[in-house]
Amino acid sequence: MRARPQQVRSDPEKTASGQWLRAMIYVLYIIVFVICLYTGRHYCFTLNRLFGFQRHPYIDIDTADWPPVTVLVAAHNEEKVIANILEALMTVKYPVDKMLVIPVNDRSTDLTREIIDKFVEQFPGRIQPFHRVGGKGGKAAALKDAMENVTTEVILIFDADYIPGAGLIKQLVAPFFDIEVGGVMGRVVPMNAGTNLLTRLLDLERSGGYQVDQQARMNLRLVPQHGGTVAGVRLSALREIGGWNENSLTEDTDLTYRLLLNGWKTVYQNRSECYEEVPEVWPVRIKQIMRWAKGHNQAMVTYGLHLLVGKHRATLRERIDGTLLLGVYAMAPITLLGWGLALGVFYQGVAPLHGVIALLSLTAYAAIGNLAAFFEIAAAARLDGTRKRICLLPFLILGFGVSIFSVSRAAAVQMSDFVTGAEFHWDKTERFRKVL
Amino acid sequence: MNPYLAVAVLVCTVGLMFVLPLIPALVELRRKSDALPLSVVQQNAGEIRYFSDSFRAYMNGLEPIMQGCVVAGTTATGALPDGEEYVVLGRVDEPLVLALQQRDTTHLVMGSDVDLILPAEARFSKDIYAGGQFIGGIKNNFRAILGEKNVHLGASSRVLRWVHAVGEFTADAGCGLDGRISSDSLIRLQNDCNFRRLNAPRIEIGSVAANPGASLPQLHSLANSGRPPRFLHDGDFEVQAGQVIVGDILIRGKLHIHSGARICGSVKSVEDAVIAAGVAVEGSLISAQKMRIGPHCAIHGPVIAERELAIARGSRCGTLEHPTTVSAPKIEIEEGVAVFGTLWARDYGQVVATQ
Numbered sequence: 001m002r003a004r005p006q007q008v009r010s011d012p013e014k015t016a017s018g019q020w021l022r023a024m025i026y027v028l029y030i031i032v033f034v035i036c037l038y039t040g041r042h043y044c045f046t047l048n049r050l051f052g053f054q055r056h057p058y059i060d061i062d063t064a065d066w067p068p069v070t071v072l073v074a075a076h077n078e079e080k081v082i083a084n085i086l087e088a089l090m091t092v093k094y095p096v097d098k099m100l101v102i103p104v105n106d107r108s109t110d111l112t113r114e115i116i117d118k119f120v121e122q123f124p125g126r127i128q129p130f131h132r133v134g135g136k137g138g139k140a141a142a143l144k145d146a147m148e149n150v151t152t153e154v155i156l157i158f159d160a161d162y163i164p165g166a167g168l169i170k171q172l173v174a175p176f177f178d179i180e181v182g183g184v185m186g187r188v189v190p191m192n193a194g195t196n197l198l199t200r201l202l203d204l205e206r207s208g209g210y211q212v213d214q215q216a217r218m219n220l221r222l223v224p225q226h227g228g229t230v231a232g233v234r235l236s237a238l239r240e241i242g243g244w245n246e247n248s249l250t251e252d253t254d255l256t257y258r259l260l261l262n263g264w265k266t267v268y269q270n271r272s273e274c275y276e277e278v279p280e281v282w283p284v285r286i287k288q289i290m291r292w293a294k295g296h297n298q299a300m301v302t303y304g305l306h307l308l309v310g311k312h313r314a315t316l317r318e319r320i321d322g323t324l325l326l327g328v329y330a331m332a333p334i335t336l337l338g339w340g341l342a343l344g345v346f347y348q349g350v351a352p353l354h355g356v357i358a359l360l361s362l363t364a365y366a367a368i369g370n371l372a373a374f375f376e377i378a379a380a381a382r383l384d385g386t387r388k389r390i391c392l393l394p395f396l397i398l399g400f401g402v403s404i405f406s407v408s409r410a411a412a413v414q415m416s417d418f419v420t421g422a423e424f425h426w427d428k429t430e431r432f433r434k435v436l
Numbered sequence: 437m438n439p440y441l442a443v444a445v446l447v448c449t450v451g452l453m454f455v456l457p458l459i460p461a462l463v464e465l466r467r468k469s470d471a472l473p474l475s476v477v478q479q480n481a482g483e484i485r486y487f488s489d490s491f492r493a494y495m496n497g498l499e500p501i502m503q504g505c506v507v508a509g510t511t512a513t514g515a516l517p518d519g520e521e522y523v524v525l526g527r528v529d530e531p532l533v534l535a536l537q538q539r540d541t542t543h544l545v546m547g548s549d550v551d552l553i554l555p556a557e558a559r560f561s562k563d564i565y566a567g568g569q570f571i572g573g574i575k576n577n578f579r580a581i582l583g584e585k586n587v588h589l590g591a592s593s594r595v596l597r598w599v600h601a602v603g604e605f606t607a608d609a610g611c612g613l614d615g616r617i618s619s620d621s622l623i624r625l626q627n628d629c630n631f632r633r634l635n636a637p638r639i640e641i642g643s644v645a646a647n648p649g650a651s652l653p654q655l656h657s658l659a660n661s662g663r664p665p666r667f668l669h670d671g672d673f674e675v676q677a678g679q680v681i682v683g684d685i686l687i688r689g690k691l692h693i694h695s696g697a698r699i700c701g702s703v704k705s706v707e708d709a710v711i712a713a714g715v716a717v718e719g720s721l722i723s724a725q726k727m728r729i730g731p732h733c734a735i736h737g738p739v740i741a742e743r744e745l746a747i748a749r750g751s752r753c754g755t756l757e758h759p760t761t762v763s764a765p766k767i768e769i770e771e772g773v774a775v776f777g778t779l780w781a782r783d784y785g786q787v788v789a790t791q
Contacts, residue, residue: 057724057742060763062482063635063754063777064738167482177720177738179666179684179702194471207474236666263668273476313668388470391460 024341025352031338036365038331041324042372045216046379055219059271061174068098068152069173074139074229075103078160079111080431081277085160086119090126094169101127102149103160106142107134139228140251144244153236159229161277161431163191171272172232182237182264183255185214186230186272192432195280200392201399202278202285207384208377215270222321223260224268228252229276237264250295253326257303260322263313280432286406288429293329293410300326332407373400484618484635484778488582488600495547495565495582498524502549502567513544520545520562528553541577556590563597570601574608580615587619605636627771631785635778637756641787642771645750664701675699677712684719691723695730702737709741713748727764740764747773749790 103116120127130146154176175181187210193203217224241258248254279285308323381390505526512524525548541559549567556573563580570583574590586603597615605619609626619636664683673687677694684701691705695712702719709723713730720737727741732750738761745764749772754760759777767781
């Protein structure tokens with residue numbers, strides 16, 4: 001559709017303000033196009049999950065000559081949760097002589113160290129602590145330092161608030177029998193889902209993100225994202241791409257793209273589920289999503305252009321999907337900008353859309369497009385076999401509102417930091433479990 | 437109408453319409469009827485013996501009755517704590533066989549510490565516990581069987597859920613094995629059997645040579661220190677007959693490994709893979725599409741095909757010391773193949789005659 005401003009002014013195209021208006025309209029069209037693209041992507045993923053061929057190629061590997069594995073548990077002031085994960089890891093079904101747990105105690109000032117040391121005494125030879133007392137902050141920096149203790153080809157990574165089930169380690173190791181696989185990601189399930197409205201909304205969001213988004217990307221051979229926890233990485237692949245990037249706020253996104261650009265695949269195991277704790281208060285959630293947004297945007301700037309047009313081993317569909325995935329957090333400020341532009345041109349007395357086709361498009365988008373994300377989450381809830389929680393879908397608009405402003409704020413702060421040269425600050429997510 | 441009232445009515449109506457879709461949400465938020473965390477199985481690691489172990493524990497209470505029946509040579513009936521009716525057999529004689537034959541289906545949990553020899557065409561809708569040898573007749577229909585010794589199914593029999601044999605499990609031609617079949621020593625299937633998930637230290641399809649693929653070199657696995665180099669090729673690729681490649685090969689196209697080649701590493705093909713006769717792969721062998729493994733091949737690591745897998749006579753996957761998994765949605769496997777570990781056809785597996 002071409003822009004055809006109404007003739008409410010005298011030939012606006014010839015004036016400076018008319019040219020501005022025209023530019024605004026074109027930018028608005030581009031934003032609408034990008035939003036439609038993401039809407040189509042939501043539908044594509046959801047329909048694939050509901051009706052497409054489902055790929056779970058490695059989940060059946062239950063008997064094998066299991067390789068030695070190192071499990072890294074990232075812990076910074078985790079006295080509330082660290083005991084739970086160490087207990088769980090000591091009872092998983094994996095050959096005891098082939099699994100070493102390294103709790104990466106990153107400069108904790110609480111009782112994390114004492115709790116870890118108690119477990120080391122209790123399970124001699126099975127836990128090798130890495131107590132880090134200085135150095136750069138952040139999970140990636142801590143993991144990077146801990147790598148000097150890792151000798152196994154397969155490395156699994158957990159955050160300290162996760163509780164792995166008995167079969168999880170085998171499930172996460174199994175994909176590494178495929179020599180194309182550099183990274184593995186399992187599914188995260190909130191264990192405190194029922195605490196309050198926020199946790200229930202996050203439960204729905206996680207469900208949509210993993211059950212539909214991640215699995216659809218796996219099905220369609222796109223770019224499943226490494227989540228940095230309930231995850232694994234191949235040592236030789238990690239070395240090939242230069243190790244952990246300690247300058248990244250989201251080392252998982254960074255890892256996903258560096259693996260992809262170097263010819264390694266990240267695979268998603270939807271049935272490798274693990275409980276986590278989600279934020280129970282909005283300020284913590286906002287901090288968390290702002291950190292994710294900054295890290296993701298950082299990866300977008302670093303890898304976006306190279307991924308799309310550069311010379312590397314990613315396939316065409318991976319290039320497109322990877323680029324769209326990198327842009328996910330940029331969509332919040334873009335959407336806000338779109339709203340502003342739409343209001344701006346409207347109050348300038350211009351209706352940028354005309355005619356029956358435009359009307360039909362608008363109606364169609366209002367009827368279908370706006371529901372894309374909700375449809376995705378509803379489909380995820382259905383696939384999970386949960387029913388009543390779908391009733392909470394309308395409240396997701398609240399989560400959406402908070403996210404769009406938080407993520408936009410993160411982008412603004414990030415740009416400001418870039419201009420002023422300020423360093424990124426890594427915020428740890430607060431835990432809500434009671435100390436054991 | 438008073439304009440203030442009109443505005444108030446308008447605001448209220450719009451407000452009500454806005455709140456209306458939130459009512460079920462508010463009710464659910466208050467009631468928390470579906471607020472528990474998604475069920476993640478923490479303790480069951482997908483063990484194939486999970487059901488049989490549970491059933492053994494379930495039948496433990498009947499052990500004294502079963503022993504009593506064996507001593508007295510009698511039959512006992514009753515109800516288990518959950519209300520399921522059972523029959524315990526202390527002997528298997530002609531009247532019992534006749535009774536089983538005359539019934540359309542036996543709807544009782546059956547337990548016995550004596551050898552069970554079942555008549556042809558008997559049907560059992562509940563689980564069976566066999567403390568002694570279990571020998572089925574032809575065209576039997578079972579729900580589940582736990583055998584503490586050997587379990588043998590007659591031709592054209594069918595299992596709906598699972599079988600576990602502490603001894604050997606053997607199935608005559610034409611059996612349909614829809615669920616999990618496991619044995620602590622050996623599974624042997626004859627021609628035209630279909631299967632889903634099999635697990636045993638040794639799985640034989642038809643008659644297998646005593647030591648198939650014995651000439652293979654030492655195992656390479658992820659466990660070995662130092663990775664072999666990874667050779668990555670975009671497009672189709674052929675490994676020549678008799679060629680030896682040291683390293684992992686990743687092919688972003690179709691792969692054809694000609695006869696007698698040896699790969700000292702793992703193999704992955706993004707498209708179809710054809711493995712000719714006598715090929716040896718020391719690591720895993722994976723195809724993202726279809727894979728055909730020719731006769732007398734030996735694969736040490738996991739064998740995965742994302743679409744279809746065919747394995748020809750005389751091939752061997754894994755070893756007794758290093759068991760492995762062979763998996764694909766659809767598997768066709770010829771007589772004479774040996775798999776050590778797990779053979780898992782997610783949709784359908786079929787034993788076919790040697791071509």
